[in-house]
Amino acid sequence: xPLDFDRVKTWMRxxxxxxxxCNLERPAAIPGLPVLRLIDVVFNNxxxxxxxxxxxxxxxxxxxxxxxRLTTANKPRLLKPGAFxxxxxxxxxxxxxxxxxxxxxxxxxxxxxxxxxxxxxxxDLSQGVNxxxxxxxxxxxxxxGACGHNANAGLVGLLGSDRKEEQLVTEVRPGLYMGAYYSLxxxxxxxxxxxxxxxxxxxxxxxxxxxxxxxxxxxxxxRSEWSEICDDKPDLPIPTYQILESxxxxxxxxxxxxxxxxxxxxxxxLPEYTKRALTADNxxxxxxxxxxxxxxxxxxxxMLGGLPTRALDQFLLFFGKNLRxxxxxxxxxxxxxxxxxxxxxxxxxxxxxxxxSGHWIVWYQRDVNGTETAVWGGDDKLAxxxxxxxxxxxxxxxxxxxxxxxxxxxxNFINPRPYPVLRFWxxxxxxxxxxxxxxxxxxxLQNNKGHACGSVALDGAEDTTLFDSGxxxxxVLLSEANYIKPRxxxxxxxxxxxxxxxxxxxVEWKDGIAERRGLGxxxxxxxxxxxxPGPVWKEFTLG
Numbered sequence: 001x002p003l004d005f006d007r008v009k010t011w012m013r014x015x016x017x018x019x020x021x022c023n024l025e026r027p028a029a030i031p032g033l034p035v036l037r038l039i040d041v042v043f044n045n046x047x048x049x050x051x052x053x054x055x056x057x058x059x060x061x062x063x064x065x066x067x068x069r070l071t072t073a074n075k076p077r078l079l080k081p082g083a084f085x086x087x088x089x090x091x092x093x094x095x096x097x098x099x100x101x102x103x104x105x106x107x108x109x110x111x112x113x114x115x116x117x118x119x120x121x122x123x124d125l126s127q128g129v130n131x132x133x134x135x136x137x138x139x140x141x142x143x144x145g146a147c148g149h150n151a152n153a154g155l156v157g158l159l160g161s162d163r164k165e166e167q168l169v170t171e172v173r174p175g176l177y178m179g180a181y182y183s184l185x186x187x188x189x190x191x192x193x194x195x196x197x198x199x200x201x202x203x204x205x206x207x208x209x210x211x212x213x214x215x216x217x218x219x220x221x222x223r224s225e226w227s228e229i230c231d232d233k234p235d236l237p238i239p240t241y242q243i244l245e246s247x248x249x250x251x252x253x254x255x256x257x258x259x260x261x262x263x264x265x266x267x268x269x270l271p272e273y274t275k276r277a278l279t280a281d282n283x284x285x286x287x288x289x290x291x292x293x294x295x296x297x298x299x300x301x302x303m304l305g306g307l308p309t310r311a312l313d314q315f316l317l318f319f320g321k322n323l324r325x326x327x328x329x330x331x332x333x334x335x336x337x338x339x340x341x342x343x344x345x346x347x348x349x350x351x352x353x354x355x356x357s358g359h360w361i362v363w364y365q366r367d368v369n370g371t372e373t374a375v376w377g378g379d380d381k382l383a384x385x386x387x388x389x390x391x392x393x394x395x396x397x398x399x400x401x402x403x404x405x406x407x408x409x410x411x412n413f414i415n416p417r418p419y420p421v422l423r424f425w426x427x428x429x430x431x432x433x434x435x436x437x438x439x440x441x442x443x444x445l446q447n448n449k450g451h452a453c454g455s456v457a458l459d460g461a462e463d464t465t466l467f468d469s470g471x472x473x474x475x476v477l478l479s480e481a482n483y484i485k486p487r488x489x490x491x492x493x494x495x496x497x498x499x500x501x502x503x504x505x506x507v508e509w510k511d512g513i514a515e516r517r518g519l520g521x522x523x524x525x526x527x528x529x530x531x532x533p534g535p536v537w538k539e540f541t542l543g
Contacts, residue, residue: 002159003217004228005104008210011219011226012105012141015208022207022221026138027052032131037070037116038109041102044085046070046078046115055109057139058098059202061193062114062279063150067092069119078115092151097158098143101210111135126286133205133290142206146193146213155212184211184218184225197276197287204257204269205290257291262298263311266291267343270318275340281326284335301376304365305333305419309376313359313479317503318343319519322441325460330419331516332542337459359479364423366415366541372423421513422542429504429527429534430472433458443467445475445522447529456506456520466508466517472531475504476514476540481521500524513543 015022028051030036035048038055068090070078077083088096095112102110113132118124128135136142147156172178188194191213193203203209211218219226256265273288285292285306296303301310308315318334320341329336334343363375415421431453436443441461445454458467466473481501506518527535 003101003104003157007228008105008217008219012208014226015221015224019221019223021223024138024207026054027134030131030134030138033127033134036111036135038111039084039099039115040108041099041110042108043081045081045083046075047109048079052138053109054107054140055111056098056102056105056107057111057136057142057202057206058095058113058145059136059142059199059206060094060098060145061148061150061153061196061199063148063152063192064279065092065150065152067114067151068095069114070116071120072118073120075118093154094145094147094151097155098145101143101155101158105141107140111139129286130289130293133201133294136202136206139206140208142202142209144193144199144203144209144211144213146188146191146211147215149192156215157212157217184213184216184220184227187214187216190214195277197273197278198283200273200276201288201291257294259294259298262295263308263314266295266308267315270334271340271342274320274334274337282328284326284329304375305330306335307333312363312375313361315343316478316505317519319457320459321457322461323459325463328418330417330421330543331459332422336516361424361426361478365420366423367420368415368418370415375422416511417513417543419543423540424542425537425539427477427527427534428536428538428540429475429477429522430531431475431522432470432472432531433467436467445520447526448531449529451529453526453529454501454504454520454522456504456518458506458518460517464508464517466506473506473517474508474534475506475520475522476542477522477527478503478505480524502527507540507542513541515543 030052035050036052037046037048038053039045040047068087078087084091084099091099095115098112099110102108113128117128143155145151145153145155147153169177188211193199193213208221209219211220217228256268259265269291278284278287288306292303292306295308299308299310301308303309304312315334316332318341320337320339323337323339323341325331326336326338331337334341364372365375366372431445431447433443433456434446434452436458438461441458443456443458444452445456447453461467479502481503501521501523504520504522505516506520507514508517509515
């Protein structure tokens, strides 16, 4: 049977009338977007508006099929009435279905990324991508096409002829039936849509969503869930939509977007995002741009390669299993690696105390133009950034000029990388790797007496022979492990407790720039028991 448009309108009305959380006041404009382009489904053309009307938005999987896109060349034609009617056969099926659905639900305007952002004009594309969170959050309804694996899958169930209806119902006694209900999340977990990085923030930020997945149609808002396979019984003592709320497992990530604890919330979002797939590696930051901008605004600090500069030391401590290098991004950022990354961060941690007493590094960045600036130049209240103590260790005596030199020390260094590099001073130590698990990508650190003194997770093993030689590897000391206590057993780092240890990063030098090759901990009292030429206080350029 075809989708019952009137029933969907009823779901939307329930939400409109009963959920203040789901109904934001529509802004006059999208912040950061001078002109909003929309598809007018009545006149079948593209329109450009400065005052934001009520509109729908489409979230879907592009896939590898040909996708008709907005360009600087075809934009003048698409602005004329009837343009999309003429180009109808060029549009992927999912987009055609979304236009039909918008009309059927009484909508006037529809936003679709491929047709509302100039795909061959980087400035326009970046401007739109950076505010995509606002675009989806402000939509009256987001249509999610989670059927199939590309843009030609269509919205299965829209017209009815292309789907199989099945209800798992059994009669347990005469006149009494019991049915099995599979929640929206149970279907999404097995969809290609749920594996794509671009759909992550779209799915996370929208307020009212109509899902087409696995021959089923669901409506979900921030409070409730409706399904076409269940009767709508709002007059029951417990309405149907409230009963279905118990099946809403995916609301926790949405709650994190309130950013009540912005650092820990962002840290908990990253694993969910980084385990998803990207068709183009250069979209690693772009596909999360809206969420990152919100975190940046909340913390009142810029982001550096996807890391909040206000807590750079903490976010450098990401880890994962068998991470593989992603070109075009720095190795010090999660964006520089393929694979699910995690950062242990919880609200109760006293981050200011840790930054103030457990750190000695003052970070500088040099951008692609050669301009060098302090990574953080913000609030003086954060003592950890502006008043860091000198490095100290009972096991090693370092030069008297232990405080990090100020900007300008590095002279005419030219940054050859397409991203900012980090510049800093810290202690360098050398230990051997042993007891390595090639499958898990983990190993132990061994001192010059042959004793275990720490543990590491190895990164990018496929791209280097660093771990094969048996020679000592270089590690840079990042911070004390006294206040932040990563649960490193999750990645088989070993039995080491956090207190009395340093966080260390394995580095490998390429053309005068160090790259991360692993992360771990080393016992504080073992710093002097490494191999030559360490321990030394030295300057690092980390890319």
